[in-house]
Amino acid sequence: MVDGTQRKPTRIQRQKRELIREAALDVFSLHGFRGATLDQIAENAGLSKPNLLYYFESKEAIHAELLDRLLDTWLDPLRELDADGDPLTEIRGYIQRKLEAARDFPRESRLFANEIIQGAPRINAELAGPLRDLIQEKSVVLRRWMDEGRLAKTDPQHLIFAIWAVTQHYADFDVQVRAVLGSDDEARFHDAAATIEALFFKGLLPR
Incomplete structure (x- = not known):
C-alpha cells in the first residue's frame, strides 16, 4: 500500500x-x-x-503481485508428484492436475504465457531458481523409475515439457478448442485427459 x-x-x-x-x-x-x-x-x-x-x-506493482501468486499455482501440480508412488499413477495424476489448472485458472495460464513470450523479464530469476530446481528434483525421480525398468527410458525434462505443452493448450487456446468441438462442455477436459494419457502411456510403458 x-x-x-x-x-x-x-x-x-x-x-x-x-x-x-x-x-x-x-x-x-x-x-x-x-x-x-x-x-x-x-x-x-x-x-x-x-x-x-x-x-x-503502479501497473508494475499489480503485475508483480499477480506473478508471485501465479508461480505457486504453476508449480504445485508438479510438487505433488510422489517419488514413492507408482510411476504411471503419479504421471496420470500430474496430467489431471495440469488439466484442472487449465480449467480453473485459464487467466493465470495466459498471464504466465504472456510473460514467457516477452522473455520473462519479471520472473527470469524464479525460472532459473525455484522452477529449475523443482524440474531437476522431479527429473531425478523420473530417471530412477526409468533405471528401475518401471518406465521406458526418455529424457525426463523433455517429458515434463511435453506434458506442459499439451495440457496448457487447453487454457491458452481454449477459445479454439471450444470452437472446433462446437461446445463448452467441461467434459472436454475429461476427454483430453483420456487422450493424453493414452498417447503418453503407450510411449512410457517399459518394453
Whole structure:
C-alpha cells in the first residue's frame, strides 16, 4: 500500500486489493503487460484511477503481485508428484492436475504465457531458481523409475515439457478448442485427459 502506514489492512482494504487483482488479471491475460493500462484495470474494477493508485502504486506493482501468486499455482501440480508412488499413477495424476489448472485458472495460464513470450523479464530469476530446481528434483525421480525398468527410458525434462505443452493448450487456446468441438462442455477436459494419457502411456510403458 502507499498510504504511508504499517497498520494491518482492514477488511475493506483487503477486499479492494483483491478486486483490483481480479480486474488486473482479466486485463493482463487479455492484453499482456505492455498492452494493459491502469485506466483499463481501474475501469474493470469499477474504481477511479486515483482510488486504484491508493492500493497499488503502479501497473508494475499489480503485475508483480499477480506473478508471485501465479508461480505457486504453476508449480504445485508438479510438487505433488510422489517419488514413492507408482510411476504411471503419479504421471496420470500430474496430467489431471495440469488439466484442472487449465480449467480453473485459464487467466493465470495466459498471464504466465504472456510473460514467457516477452522473455520473462519479471520472473527470469524464479525460472532459473525455484522452477529449475523443482524440474531437476522431479527429473531425478523420473530417471530412477526409468533405471528401475518401471518406465521406458526418455529424457525426463523433455517429458515434463511435453506434458506442459499439451495440457496448457487447453487454457491458452481454449477459445479454439471450444470452437472446433462446437461446445463448452467441461467434459472436454475429461476427454483430453483420456487422450493424453493414452498417447503418453503407450510411449512410457517399459518394453
